[in-house]
Amino acid sequence: MIFYMVNICYLVGTAGSGKTMLISSLQQYLKQKGASLTIVNLDPAVRHIPYQADIDIRDYIDFDQLVDEYKLGPNGALIAATDLVADYINDIRENIEELGESSDIVLVDTPGQVELFAYRNASIKITRSFPTDSTLLAFLFDSALVSNISGYLSVNLLATSVQIRLSLPIIHVMSKTDLLKPHQVDEILDWRENPYDAIDQLYGMNREFALKTGQIFEDMGDIPLIPVSSLSGEGLDLLSAQLSRTFSAGEDWSI
Numbered sequence: 001m002i003f004y005m006v007n008i009c010y011l012v013g014t015a016g017s018g019k020t021m022l023i024s025s026l027q028q029y030l031k032q033k034g035a036s037l038t039i040v041n042l043d044p045a046v047r048h049i050p051y052q053a054d055i056d057i058r059d060y061i062d063f064d065q066l067v068d069e070y071k072l073g074p075n076g077a078l079i080a081a082t083d084l085v086a087d088y089i090n091d092i093r094e095n096i097e098e099l100g101e102s103s104d105i106v107l108v109d110t111p112g113q114v115e116l117f118a119y120r121n122a123s124i125k126i127t128r129s130f131p132t133d134s135t136l137l138a139f140l141f142d143s144a145l146v147s148n149i150s151g152y153l154s155v156n157l158l159a160t161s162v163q164i165r166l167s168l169p170i171i172h173v174m175s176k177t178d179l180l181k182p183h184q185v186d187e188i189l190d191w192r193e194n195p196y197d198a199i200d201q202l203y204g205m206n207r208e209f210a211l212k213t214g215q216i217f218e219d220m221g222d223i224p225l226i227p228v229s230s231l232s233g234e235g236l237d238l239l240s241a242q243l244s245r246t247f248s249a250g251e252d253w254s255i
């Protein structure tokens with residue numbers, strides 16, 4: 001298989017975690033920094049996207065037609081649409097290669113439900129089309145879900161599950177930080193540094209389980225957790241710097 005030099009970052013995360021809005025904010029921010037971007041929408045069911053997509057899965061798959069034609073319910077239709085992506089993988093990959101080769105970075109918006117992207121074969125085939133060392137997952141930790149310890153630890157496990165499934169390098173992004181007070185953001189970052197302090201605050205079976213999986217949380221210490229608000233723009237500089245470190249060894253974005 002021939003691999004093309006494409007720096008590709010997939011934004012993944014639970015439904016409503018802010019993937020689409022972050023793509024939009026990053027598009028504006030990185031363009032101002034002089035980066036050239038390719039933006040890909042892989043969510044066939046999205047109605048409105050607030051960014052300019054260069055490649056859009058909706059040009060290949062008509063979600064509403066699928067629902068009507070096969071009389072599917074909402075979840076069945078989402079699964080069918082995601083699986084249908086497999087029919088267009090060669091076209092999508094070729095388009096990404098063509099545009100991505102002359103871009104500093106390709107940002108990919110993924111379907112709302114994380115399991116659709118992470119666990120169905122079509123997405124696995126797409127992600128495996130590109131070399132691991134120029135591919136990154138940015139997993140969004142929705143502030144609304146991770147502001148308490150059990151939520152934080154469970155989203156960590158979900159992120160780990162997705163990482164295992166896709167076998168790709170990963171960073172974590174704490175999204176919508178404008179919804180939290182600064183001390184709450186600091187507290188979550190502290191859980192990342194000192195997972196056993198967080199686990200100690202649990203009790204009963206939750207605590208036992210968290211202690212048994214403690215090594216996972218310890219290893220998380222090596223994965224950046226970057227607090228970002230797409231709404232206020234706070235943290236976009238940190239995220240941009242992280243992407244730049246990953247893809248251009250920290251060199252300036254402009255080619």
Ligand SMILES: Nc1nc2c(ncn2[C@@H]2O[C@H](COP(=O)(O)OP(=O)(O)OP(=O)(O)O)[C@@H](O)[C@H]2O)c(=O)[nH]1
Pocket residue numbers: 013014015016017018019020021022043110111112113175176177178179228229230231232
């Ligand atoms: N306050 C605040 N709201 C946000 C932020 N980012 C996204 N949202 C809101 O969160 C909701 C979901 O945002 P999206 O960007 O659509 O999230 P998504 O992960 O793409 O959602 P799905 O694709 O439907 O799963 C919307 O109502 C956004 O306006 C943020 O940084 N701050």
Ligand SMILES: [Mg+2]
Pocket residue numbers: 019020021043046109110111112
């Ligand atoms: Mg979305």
